[in-house]
Amino acid sequence: MFRQKINVVTIDAFSPGAVESLTAEIRTGEVALIWFEYIQGQTGKRLPGELIEVIKKSQKIQGYYIGVDEILMGMYRSGTFFSYAGTGLSPDIVTLSKGLSYMSFPTGATLVNSRVYESALETCSKTVQWLQSRYINSLGAHIALHCLNRLEREDIGANVESSSAALQAGLDALIARGGLIEKAETTGLMMHLSYRTPWWIRMLGKSGRMAYLLLLTRFWLKQDVFVFLDSRIAPSLCLSADEVDTFLQKAERIAATTPLKIVLDGILKK
Secondary structure: OOOOOOOOOOOOOOOOOHHHHHHHHHHOOOOOEEEEOOEOOOOOOEOOHHHHHHHHHHHHHHOOEEEEEOOOOOOOOOOOOOOOOOOOOOOOEEEEOHHHHOOOOOOOEEEEOHHHHHHHHHHHHHHHHHHHHHOOOHHHHHHHHHHHHHHHHOOHHHHHHHHHHHHHHHHHHHHHOOOOEEEEEEEOOEEEEEEOOOHHHHOOHHHHHHHHHHHHHHHHHHOOOOOOOOOEEOOOOOOOHHHHHHHHHHHHHHHOOOHHHHHHHHHHOO
């Protein structure tokens, strides 16, 4: 196996000095790879255009690799097959996973271009051969191929775009009427919800807010809506118009619920 010490530098893409920090690191001439999610799964935010321009422009001079994590937002979750479509980026490495099996089977794939592959062969051919054989799984590959065929055959990208627009419009109208939900942002079929938090929850600090989010998550789950722990909602990519309407009806009921009722419901009921 090929082993080499790697120094990892993390830059907050949304901090005020992100462009300057990245530029300074690149100018050292020691950057081998810039790795990121173009659409942040945690927040749904896209990387600032200024950062993307620095990454693209400097690569031509410095020759580093660009890697994009598409595990969560790739494969039409954002509306396009790759979330970075339209940025002008040409990544050298792209990772895929969850969407390859409808999140039902542990499989994944790392895509690399010829530049990466040939360089790896020259540097450590045994490692390349080991990776190519060690993780082969026929069942996983079969599921992934089936999924890719279905995505294209059923024009899932168009469905994601139309469903996303309908959800955003419905949630905006719901929020305008007031209630528990304060803000909703949709990126393809990944929704991020912000809630109005009462003063008595805020007084409990971070642990109190986290507990409240847990109770909110439980409340959503009781409505048969799939929710991540931190208020991200990721519907099926084949979401139908009827299912959009059903979701909005349930969201309306939740928006009309008081924080006290959510807390009591979570504490008192199994």
